Amino acid sequence: MSDLLAIAGARIFDGHDWHDDAALLLEFGMVSAIVPASAVPAHAAMVRLDGGSLVPGFVDLQVNGGGGVLFNNEPSLAGIRTICAAHARFGTTALLPTLISDTVAVNMAAIAAGQAAVAHAVPGFIGLHLEGPHLALARKGTHDPALLRPMDDSDLARLRAARDILPNLLVTVAPEAVTPAQIAALREAGIVVSLGHSDASFEMASAAFAAGAGMTTHLFNAMSQLGNRAPGMVGATLHNPSIHAGLIADGIHVHPAAIQIALQAKIGPGRLFLVTDAMSQTGTDLKELTLNGRTITRSAGALRLADGTLAGADLDMIDAVIFMHSTIGLPIEEAIRMASLYPAQALGIDDSHGHLAPGAVASFVHLGDDHAVRATWIGGAQVYPRPI
Numbered sequence: 001m002s003d004l005l006a007i008a009g010a011r012i013f014d015g016h017d018w019h020d021d022a023a024l025l026l027e028f029g030m031v032s033a034i035v036p037a038s039a040v041p042a043h044a045a046m047v048r049l050d051g052g053s054l055v056p057g058f059v060d061l062q063v064n065g066g067g068g069v070l071f072n073n074e075p076s077l078a079g080i081r082t083i084c085a086a087h088a089r090f091g092t093t094a095l096l097p098t099l100i101s102d103t104v105a106v107n108m109a110a111i112a113a114g115q116a117a118v119a120h121a122v123p124g125f126i127g128l129h130l131e132g133p134h135l136a137l138a139r140k141g142t143h144d145p146a147l148l149r150p151m152d153d154s155d156l157a158r159l160r161a162a163r164d165i166l167p168n169l170l171v172t173v174a175p176e177a178v179t180p181a182q183i184a185a186l187r188e189a190g191i192v193v194s195l196g197h198s199d200a201s202f203e204m205a206s207a208a209f210a211a212g213a214g215m216t217t218h219l220f221n222a223m224s225q226l227g228n229r230a231p232g233m234v235g236a237t238l239h240n241p242s243i244h245a246g247l248i249a250d251g252i253h254v255h256p257a258a259i260q261i262a263l264q265a266k267i268g269p270g271r272l273f274l275v276t277d278a279m280s281q282t283g284t285d286l287k288e289l290t291l292n293g294r295t296i297t298r299s300a301g302a303l304r305l306a307d308g309t310l311a312g313a314d315l316d317m318i319d320a321v322i323f324m325h326s327t328i329g330l331p332i333e334e335a336i337r338m339a340s341l342y343p344a345q346a347l348g349i350d351d352s353h354g355h356l357a358p359g360a361v362a363s364f365v366h367l368g369d370d371h372a373v374r375a376t377w378i379g380g381a382q383v384y385p386r387p388i
């Protein structure tokens with residue numbers, strides 16, 4: 001029995017170019033080549049698809065929940081499994097379960113759950129995103145104000161220790177709640193630092209970028225906006241060509257014109273990427289969820305606290321890709337890159353994720369001509385629908 005698998009019958013987009021009449025060859029969970037369909041080695045096991053396209057799996061750096069689980073409420077191995085499986089249905093093959101501001105105890109449980117997910121090689125799990133609690137009250141969004149606080153030495157030590165046991169660790173902090181020296185120390189430890197939930201001035205945000213923060217969390221949402229004499233965190237992000245920024249493209253969080261303006265600033269270097277900021281509702285009919293004891297209601301494509309504050313997004317990655325293509329007008333290839341290559345680059349995992357070059361992890365999605373997700377593979381194994 002050969003370990004070589006060939007998948008043919010769909011156009012293949014490798015993240016850069018299209019390949020027609022081609023086959024994707026996989027071996028030991030990695031892409032080994034894309035070859036003409038007529039040149040598939042005779043010993044390869046064949047999977048024949050009936051049209052559509054094969055594209056790189058989506059990489060989502062901000063996933064608070066899915067499949068009925070909110071990570072804050074179930075920071076466990078089982079919780080992570082459920083979240084990863086829920087998002088695979090929508091084309092996501094690599095994600096960071098994201099913890100919204102919570103207590104030290106819940107943060108520690110989340111880190112332990114991440115360690116367990118590594119040990120059990122949960123398909124789709126690539127690390128954690130700890131969003132808070134070192135955020136600014138003035139831009140708390142849906143984060144519980146009682147939990148927000150500045151970073152201290154024990155927080156820094158805990159994050160450094162977490163980085164040692166996780167393949168990737170992303171933290172969202174506000175410059176009001178961390179010092180440039182703390183940002184530099186996080187960066188030095190190999191932690192990716194993103195700025196968000198902040199009312200920082202342009203100057204303060206720029207200083208935090210200079211200290212080592214390389215990313216902005218859900219650009220435009222929960223941050224100081226671009227004003228004429230005060231360009232804020234939005235201005236500091238768009239002004240600095242090296243900064244990556246996540247974007248919630250659900251048609252509710254950010255006006256299409258604001259997205260187009262951000263694209264003009266960021267699309268050249270590919271620094272703008274899609275996140276879902278999904279909560280537990282993904283893949284379910286849930287109408288109500290709970291975060292830190294407060295009720296969030298799902299209605300008309302949005303999730304809101306009782307006072308109307310947006311509380312994450314009722315969004316999955318394929319819908320974000322379709323929004324960028326159909327409503328914003330991006331070519332489908334670029335919309336796909338915003339969900340795969342660009343977030344992989346933002347996290348620094350683009351050697352193995354976000355494209356289908358030889359040596360990349362064999363994580364990819366079969367899309368129909370209508371762009372609906374038909375099947376998903378993670379590390380060479382089909383995870384949605386269940387293997388035939």
Ligand SMILES: CC(=O)N[C@@H]1[C@@H](O)[C@H](O)[C@@H](COP(=O)(O)O)O[C@@H]1O
Binds near residue numbers: 100218222310312
């Ligand atoms: C999980 C999470 O925290 N998500 C944030 C939310 O906190 C914030 O309220 C909202 C709108 O922010 P805005 O009103 O500043 O645009 O964006 C995101 O949904």
